[in-house]
Amino acid sequence: DTGVSQNPRHKITKRGQNVTFRCDPISEHNRLYWYRQTLGQGPEFLTYFQNEAQLEKSRLLSDRFSAERPKGSFSTLEIQRTEQGDSAMYLCASSLGTTDTGELFFGEGSRLTVL
Amino acid sequence: GQNIDQPTEMTATEGAIVQINCTYQTSGFNGLFWYQQHAGEAPTFLSYNVLDGLEEKGRFSSFLSRSKGYSYLLLKELQMKDSASYLCAVWDSNYQLIWGAGTKLIIKP
Numbered sequence: 001d002t003g004v005s006q007n008p009r010h011k012i013t014k015r016g017q018n019v020t021f022r023c024d025p026i027s028e029h030n031r032l033y034w035y036r037q038t039l040g041q042g043p044e045f046l047t048y049f050q051n052e053a054q055l056e057k058s059r060l061l062s063d064r065f066s067a068e069r070p071k072g073s074f075s076t077l078e079i080q081r082t083e084q085g086d087s088a089m090y091l092c093a094s095s096l097g098t099t100d101t102g103e104l105f106f107g108e109g110s111r112l113t114v115l
Numbered sequence: 116g117q118n119i120d121q122p123t124e125m126t127a128t129e130g131a132i133v134q135i136n137c138t139y140q141t142s143g144f145n146g147l148f149w150y151q152q153h154a155g156e157a158p159t160f161l162s163y164n165v166l167d168g169l170e171e172k173g174r175f176s177s178f179l180s181r182s183k184g185y186s187y188l189l190l191k192e193l194q195m196k197d198s199a200s201y202l203c204a205v206w207d208s209n210y211q212l213i214w215g216a217g218t219k220l221i222i223k224p
Contacts, residue, residue, distance in 0.1 A: 033212075042119075042202050042214030043158070056211075091157060103148070104212070106157035 002026060004107035006092050012113045013082055020078045021110040025094030032075050033104060034067055035091040043091055049075060050097060082114045117141045119215035121203050126221045127193055135188045135201050135218045143208020149177050149188045150202040152217065158202055161188070190220075198222045 005024045013019050025032045030051050035043035046065065047057045051072035064082075069075040079086055089109045095102040119139045127133040139147070146165040150158035164170055164179035164186060176189040188201055200217040207213055 040123075040216065042204070042216050044214070045211060103160050103163060106159070108157050 004092055004094050004105050006090075006107035006110050008110060009108060010111045010113075012115065014115050015084060016081055018078065018080045019082055019112060020076055021090050021092075021112075022074060022076050023092030023094075023107060024074045025092070026105055027073075028096065029094035029105070030072075030097030031095045031102070032069055033093045033095075034075070034077050035093065037089045037091055037109075038087075046077070046090075079112070082112075084114045087112055087114045117207060117213050119203055119205060119213055121201075121215040121218045123216070124219045124221065126223060127190075129193055129195060129222055129224050131193050132189065132191050133193060133220065135190070135220065137186045137188070137203035137215060139184050139186070139203070139205045139213070139215075141205050141207040141213055144181060145206035145208065145210060147177075147179055147186050147206075148202075148204040148212075149175075149186075150204065152200045152202055154199075161201075193222050195222050195224070 007022050011019055033048040034046040037043045045058050046061055047067050049069040052069050064080045067077045089111050091109045092107045093104040095104050121137050148163050149161040151161050152158040162177035164177050167179055167181055169178045174191045179186045200219050202217045203215040205213045
């Protein structure tokens with residue numbers, strides 16, 4: 001499978017716990033994006049990487065959220081001290097990055113439920 | 116502020132044609148996407164418009180008018196599998212991808 005893969009697909013956790021999601025983009029893609037999506041809404045931008053550099057981070061993202069892409073390949077998104085409002089689908093997408101307006105390819109998402 | 120408006124829900128009949136509209140007010144414009152998203156799944160790319168006019172791709176077509184801040188997605192010969200949400204998204208002048216909330220399309224036999 002050469003698409004974008006994310007894991008875990010589902011995560012149920014108790015409030016206050018930390019969770020980490022992993023995204024493996026399409027191998028030749030330079031850009032990697034994290035989005036959050038709740039029911040009936042479009043994806044909400046969280047952050048994006050150009051290779052290993054984190055170039056943009058949403059102002060809506062609290063300090064409890066951190067993302068890394070250490071070698072410009074896979075990326076992790078960590079949420080510390082989870083809150084019930086963090087329950088959502090976390091989507092990763094990648095693009096070739098040769099232009100700023102390239103098509104985004106999405107992974108299947110990681111669904112987080114905070115109890 | 117930046118805003119993308121789409122109808123929340125539409126219903127159509129199998130075999131028919133449906134048009135899903137999208138209007139946008141963004142700080143700049145660098146292209147518009149349409150994505151399809153089935154329930155519980157990730158969005159998948161349908162079309163990309165950066166110039167005015169109609170782009171046709173099989174049963175799906177997408178139209179853009181930059182002067183009006185308007186796009187539509189036209190689906191022909193509707194099939195039951197077309198039941199999904201359709202998301203409109205715009206690249207703004209800062210190359211941020213601004214997303215609409217999506218239009219849930221219900222296909223009836």
